[in-house]
Amino acid sequence: MSLLEANIRLRQGAFTLEARLEAPGDGITVLFGPSGSGKSTLLAVLAGLRTADRQTIVLNGRDLAALPSHRRGVGLVFQDARLFPHLSVRRNIEYAVRRAPRTGPAMEEIARFFDIVPLLDRRVGNLSGGEKSRVALARALAARPDFLLLDEPFAALDGPRRRAFIQVLVHMHRSWHLPMLVVTHNIDDAAGLGSHLVALKEGQVVAAGEFTEASRGPEFQALLDSRDTGTAVRLAHSQHGGHWLRADQVLIAAEPPKAISARNILAGTVQRLMPEPDDGVLVELATEAGVIVSRLTQEAVKELNLAPQKKAWALVKAHAL
Amino acid sequence: MLSGEELQILTTSFWVAANAVLWSLPFAIAAAFALSRPRFPGKLVLDAIAHLPIILPPVLVGFVLLILLGRRGPLGALLAETGIQFAFTAKGAALATAVMIFPVFVRSIRLAFEATDRGLFEAAAVLRAGPWDRFLSVALPLAGPGILAGMVMAFATALGEFGAVITFAANIPGKTQTLPLAIYAALQQPGGEAEAARLATLSFLLASLGLAAAALLQRWTARE
Numbered sequence: 001m002s003l004l005e006a007n008i009r010l011r012q013g014a015f016t017l018e019a020r021l022e023a024p025g026d027g028i029t030v031l032f033g034p035s036g037s038g039k040s041t042l043l044a045v046l047a048g049l050r051t052a053d054r055q056t057i058v059l060n061g062r063d064l065a066a067l068p069s070h071r072r073g074v075g076l077v078f079q080d081a082r083l084f085p086h087l088s089v090r091r092n093i094e095y096a097v098r099r100a101p102r103t104g105p106a107m108e109e110i111a112r113f114f115d116i117v118p119l120l121d122r123r124v125g126n127l128s129g130g131e132k133s134r135v136a137l138a139r140a141l142a143a144r145p146d147f148l149l150l151d152e153p154f155a156a157l158d159g160p161r162r163r164a165f166i167q168v169l170v171h172m173h174r175s176w177h178l179p180m181l182v183v184t185h186n187i188d189d190a191a192g193l194g195s196h197l198v199a200l201k202e203g204q205v206v207a208a209g210e211f212t213e214a215s216r217g218p219e220f221q222a223l224l225d226s227r228d229t230g231t232a233v234r235l236a237h238s239q240h241g242g243h244w245l246r247a248d249q250v251l252i253a254a255e256p257p258k259a260i261s262a263r264n265i266l267a268g269t270v271q272r273l274m275p276e277p278d279d280g281v282l283v284e285l286a287t288e289a290g291v292i293v294s295r296l297t298q299e300a301v302k303e304l305n306l307a308p309q310k311k312a313w314a315l316v317k318a319h320a321l
Numbered sequence: 322m323l324s325g326e327e328l329q330i331l332t333t334s335f336w337v338a339a340n341a342v343l344w345s346l347p348f349a350i351a352a353a354f355a356l357s358r359p360r361f362p363g364k365l366v367l368d369a370i371a372h373l374p375i376i377l378p379p380v381l382v383g384f385v386l387l388i389l390l391g392r393r394g395p396l397g398a399l400l401a402e403t404g405i406q407f408a409f410t411a412k413g414a415a416l417a418t419a420v421m422i423f424p425v426f427v428r429s430i431r432l433a434f435e436a437t438d439r440g441l442f443e444a445a446a447v448l449r450a451g452p453w454d455r456f457l458s459v460a461l462p463l464a465g466p467g468i469l470a471g472m473v474m475a476f477a478t479a480l481g482e483f484g485a486v487i488t489f490a491a492n493i494p495g496k497t498q499t500l501p502l503a504i505y506a507a508l509q510q511p512g513g514e515a516e517a518a519r520l521a522t523l524s525f526l527l528a529s530l531g532l533a534a535a536a537l538l539q540r541w542t543a544r545e
Binding site for chain 2: 047048049068069070073074075076080082083084086095099100101139140143145
């Protein structure tokens with residue numbers, strides 16, 4: 001059963017946001033879409049910071065639509081952190097603790113979890129982007145929300161710090177059993193975090209459901225740059241959430257490969273061959289790690305004699321995961 | 322050195338200006354905060370009312386106060402029953418000054434509120450802070466240095482208020498006679514120019530000190 005259900009309609013000049021959205025309580029839901037698709041507006045409506053023309057918002061059976069933002073129990077982590085500049089890091093977190101409806105984790109526990117103990121007595125103006133994001137997460141957690149919305153909180157972070165931050169988010173979700181809806185327009189971040197997906201395009205929901213399934217559909221793939229065409233996979237040995245495996249990063253062998261450098265070899269069965277306009281063919285392969293797609297040329301498909309129901313092996317370079 | 326009479330004038334001036342600032346402060350903060358909001362019904366009307374004392378002749382402001390708060394005025398009669406009298410008292414001088422400094426006061430505090438990132442109020446709202454809580458815990462502390470600068474500026478302006486004060490509180494030495502009123506009185510006396518000049522120099526020094534203090538506070542705020 002869904003924890004959060006919303007049905008929202010909002011007109012803003014020529015743009016109309018019309019979204020039905022469901023987010024379960026047992027995972028991280030990713031709200032994906034290109035810039036200008038209405039993701040941040042949708043979050044603002046859910047948090048009560050904007051009023052839609054028509055809105056039904058039910059959280060855990062409680063109707064939120066008529067409640068002001070401070071009574072909704074919905075937390076929001078902003079892209080720009082929005083820490084209070086007149087308070088230290090510690091006082092920023094205490095601000096949330098004092099207003100929380102029930103006692104939660106102690107300040108020290110939160111600080112240790114987010115690795116911000118040395119920052120507690122610093123002024124927020126002196127923090128780096130990554131530090132600010134971690135403090136914003138800690139503050140949001142300290143308010144003990146029933147549901148947490150995150151508006152691209154890692155947008156300002158570069159590669160390694162971004163991946164580390166995503167791991168903190170996944171860890172936070174698991175440790176505190178906090179249901180989350182995370183906005184992103186980055187497919188790798190989406191696959192790393194999401195157990196569920198809601199995809200927006202020009203204010204409309206074009207795909208929704210379990211992440212791996214919903215992200216395979218043509219409506220979702222159409223949102224991506226053609227270089228990003230791929231599928232979400234979850235590998236047994238991975239510490240991370242999931243991975244977005246791009247079709248261009250997968251090679252196909254018609255026989256079991258031997259003596260090669262690729263670290264990940266997945267046996268599977270060809271499900272479909274999907275020709276592309278420019279001589280390419282997307283080969284869909286069902287493997288133990290889920291469905292994988294590989295982009296080959298028509299010539300390669302012919303040479304390998306690939307056809308539905310035939311066995312084949314997917315070769316993935318380790319750095320692609 | 323200042324004479325006993327000059328010291329008395331200075332004391333009255335400070336008392337009147339300080340009370341004018343303190344009485345005006347809560348209303349100025351409320352009006353400034355309301356006016357700093359993007360839009361709400363009645364914003365134009367509130368803006369016009371807040372600026373009215375700048376546009377009206379000060380004598381007219383004093384006269385309106387006299388009509389309302391004079392012994393026979395609708396409010397004055399009510400207050401007289403409780404033993405409070407404004408007209409022709411130092412309290413009245415402070416009230417007339419409070420009305421006159423209101424626009425300057427609102428303007429400087431409004432700038433401080435407008436400079437605050439509105440996103441911080443949203444951040445407070447999603448951390449369960451209600452509207453009053455957001456005002457007290459975020460808006461007010463962040464505008465604090467600006468409010469302080471506004472208070473200094475308003476105090477300096479209050480020291481120079483003349484028309485409304487003389488109309489509503491009269492020019493009673495030792496009671497309602499502030500610096501500008503004393504300068505005026507000195508000029509009315511034959512041979513009083515030297516005394517007027519001494520008082521004018523004092524007035525100029527105080528106003529300059531006030532301006533410098535406000536500028537310093539503003540610079541400090543900007544650095545923060």
